[in-house]
Amino acid sequence: MIEGIYLKNKDLKKNYNILFENQNVFENTISLKVINDIEVKDISFEIKFTKKIIAYRSHEYKWKKINRKKNHILNQHCPKIIVFEDYTYMLSSKNIGAWEIQNPNQILWILKSSELHPIFSYGKGNYRNFVDYFKLENYKLKLLFSKKPVPEFSRSKIPFTPIICFTDHCDFDTNESLEKQLTFFSQNNVKVSKGFFLNHFSKRENNSSYENDKSLLLKFDKSGHELFYHALTQSIRKNKTAINEFVNFNPPKEFLVSTYVDHGYQPYNYTLKNHSELGEKEWTKIISEKGIKNLWTYLDSGTSQKGIINQLNPYSFTPKRLIKNHIFRPIFIFRTLLFFNSTEELLLKYKLSASHFKKILLGKEIKLVPLFLTTVYKCLFYCISTILIKKKRNKVFKYSKYTPFIFQHKIKGITFNFFQTVEVTNFEKTFSKKNIELLIEESGAIIAHCYFSSPLTTQKGKLFHGDTISKINEENFALLKEKLQKNKIWNPTISELINFTTETSKLEYHTIEDEIKVKATTIPTRYIKYV
Numbered sequence: 001m002i003e004g005i006y007l008k009n010k011d012l013k014k015n016y017n018i019l020f021e022n023q024n025v026f027e028n029t030i031s032l033k034v035i036n037d038i039e040v041k042d043i044s045f046e047i048k049f050t051k052k053i054i055a056y057r058s059h060e061y062k063w064k065k066i067n068r069k070k071n072h073i074l075n076q077h078c079p080k081i082i083v084f085e086d087y088t089y090m091l092s093s094k095n096i097g098a099w100e101i102q103n104p105n106q107i108l109w110i111l112k113s114s115e116l117h118p119i120f121s122y123g124k125g126n127y128r129n130f131v132d133y134f135k136l137e138n139y140k141l142k143l144l145f146s147k148k149p150v151p152e153f154s155r156s157k158i159p160f161t162p163i164i165c166f167t168d169h170c171d172f173d174t175n176e177s178l179e180k181q182l183t184f185f186s187q188n189n190v191k192v193s194k195g196f197f198l199n200h201f202s203k204r205e206n207n208s209s210y211e212n213d214k215s216l217l218l219k220f221d222k223s224g225h226e227l228f229y230h231a232l233t234q235s236i237r238k239n240k241t242a243i244n245e246f247v248n249f250n251p252p253k254e255f256l257v258s259t260y261v262d263h264g265y266q267p268y269n270y271t272l273k274n275h276s277e278l279g280e281k282e283w284t285k286i287i288s289e290k291g292i293k294n295l296w297t298y299l300d301s302g303t304s305q306k307g308i309i310n311q312l313n314p315y316s317f318t319p320k321r322l323i324k325n326h327i328f329r330p331i332f333i334f335r336t337l338l339f340f341n342s343t344e345e346l347l348l349k350y351k352l353s354a355s356h357f358k359k360i361l362l363g364k365e366i367k368l369v370p371l372f373l374t375t376v377y378k379c380l381f382y383c384i385s386t387i388l389i390k391k392k393r394n395k396v397f398k399y400s401k402y403t404p405f406i407f408q409h410k411i412k413g414i415t416f417n418f419f420q421t422v423e424v425t426n427f428e429k430t431f432s433k434k435n436i437e438l439l440i441e442e443s444g445a446i447i448a449h450c451y452f453s454s455p456l457t458t459q460k461g462k463l464f465h466g467d468t469i470s471k472i473n474e475e476n477f478a479l480l481k482e483k484l485q486k487n488k489i490w491n492p493t494i495s496e497l498i499n500f501t502t503e504t505s506k507l508e509y510h511t512i513e514d515e516i517k518v519k520a521t522t523i524p525t526r527y528i529k530y531v
Contacts, residue, residue, distance in 0.1 A: 001088070001145065002028060003048040008108070011040045015136055018045065026146060026511040032139040039133040043112040049084070052104040055530055057081040057152060059312045059403070060442045061160055063530055066104055074099040075403035076116070077312060077501070079152040083530045089150045091516065093142035093509045098402045110402065111139065117407050118299055118399045119418060121271050126351065128344055144509055146516045149527040153507050155445065156490040157500055159524035163445035163490050165497050166192040167261065167421060170230050172453040173208040177464070178216050181452050184469055186223060188481040193494040194220050195230030195261055198249060202234035209234070210252060221255040226493035231263035242267050243276055251290055258495055259294040260287060271298045284412040294498055295416050300423040300449055301400040302340055304430040310444030311422050317400040319386050320393045334383045340397045346382055349375040405445065406501045417498045421449035426461030428472040433479055440488060447494065
């Protein structure tokens with residue numbers, strides 16, 4: 001069945017020994033053994049087959065036929081199962097990395113990549129430096145074969161249902177808005193992961209914090225919601241004061257906090273740690289000793305909208321889908337393309353031109369006009385070419401391609417769980433009846449990056465209209481409540497979701513003669529066949 005296995009680049013060929021063992025017709029082993037302890041751009045290899053692939057199991061738990069015109073991706077959150085022309089199934093014994101079906105006779109197995117594990121920290125001038133080198137590791141991978149029904153696992157604790165996880169940023173929370181949220185969530189049986197500021201330091205006196213609203217935050221905890229650090233203060237203290245606060249802060253005694261989400265440009269943020277006097281080693285030591293295991297990537301797959309809710313579907317996040325939903329919002333389209341689909345250089349040019357435009361508008365820096373026009377021209381040229389050229393228009397956003405939903409990464413020898421999100425500003429469209437039904441149909445998932453208390457007038461479809469919940473949101477969440485009560489959707493907190501996902505990564509299959517079986521697990525599984 002396997003014709004050959006090939007390492008993708010020269011660095012891998014020089015520093016890996018690749019061993020292929022054809023133990024029997026039902027089981028093959030691929031071992032990657034490190035020769036030299038170095039870092040490489042990515043860790044991946046190609047597998048060529050003697051027989052053609054005709055179908056694969058998608059992220060929707062559905063069989064999809066091979067389309068020669070595009071690559072098919074089996075991400076790290078869906079079963080890696082393919083079907084050959086003689087109706088033999090092949091699957092990985094463990095759910096590691098991603099498979100990309102490049103043609104009917106070949107797959108690329110990606111184990112480490114900046115697109116599979118997108119993590120960055122800010123460099124000079126707010127340039128995002130993504131981790132793009134990875135330390136070589138030893139791997140022992142198994143491919144299993146059978147013509148009998150094969151097992152697939154569920155991403156959800158409620159078997160094979162979609163997932164909605166809310167991670168709410170507390171930038172605009174007040175005592176009053178928290179009370180209203182708590183009542184609203186209780187009425188609709190919704191669980192959220194609620195960010196909080198540990199200490200009160202804000203340009204807005206009524207901003208909520210643990211220091212001022214401890215009793216109210218305890219109500220969230222007792223109601224089954226999760227609380228996570230959204231930095232330590234709303235506003236930024238002077239650098240040395242902020243670092244000292246981070247080094248010496250004490251976690252709340254009343255509840256466990258295991259998740260940290262960057263806020264603004266706090267000097268102790270994960271994405272800014274290289275700018276602070278701490279350094280990566282000291283930062284990691286502090287955050288680990290405080291019980292933090294989960295970190296936000298500070299990165300969204302894209303923005304939710306009508307017809308866009310499933311984070312596991314990479315084709316939700318393309319220029320084509322963006323244009324379709326926002327045809328009359330050219331500025332929004334250009335901004336989104338530059339943020340999610342361009343290079344770091346272009347993104348910086350966009351930010352620079354926005355800054356220059358404000359200064360020119362205020363009459364402060366008229367001499368900046370030529371520079372502004374030059375940078376705007378480059379940004380516009382990129383956006384217009386993306387819109388007009390079909391190949392570019394249909395291309396998935398870079399950091400959505402392999403669906404880096406939840407993944408692990410080591411920092412100075414300590415393993416952390418990272419999660420990526422989808423930006424949610426319009427609750428009315430995101431959680432509409434049609435979108436909820438779409439999520440159910442696709443057995444999808446979303447980790448929402450949202451602001452339940454947002455007062456911004458530029459945002460449509462907010463949860464609150466004035467002091468009350470909007471009528472459409474009342475109706476949407478009533479429908480969501482109904483789906484939750486019927487176990488049609490799983491609504492975990494971020495820690496619950498990460499813990500469950502970690503267990504799916506430990507799931508292992510093995511062969512007993514010509515059958516593939518699941519080793520003991522609490523993860524829901526079922527047996528399927530291609531029809």
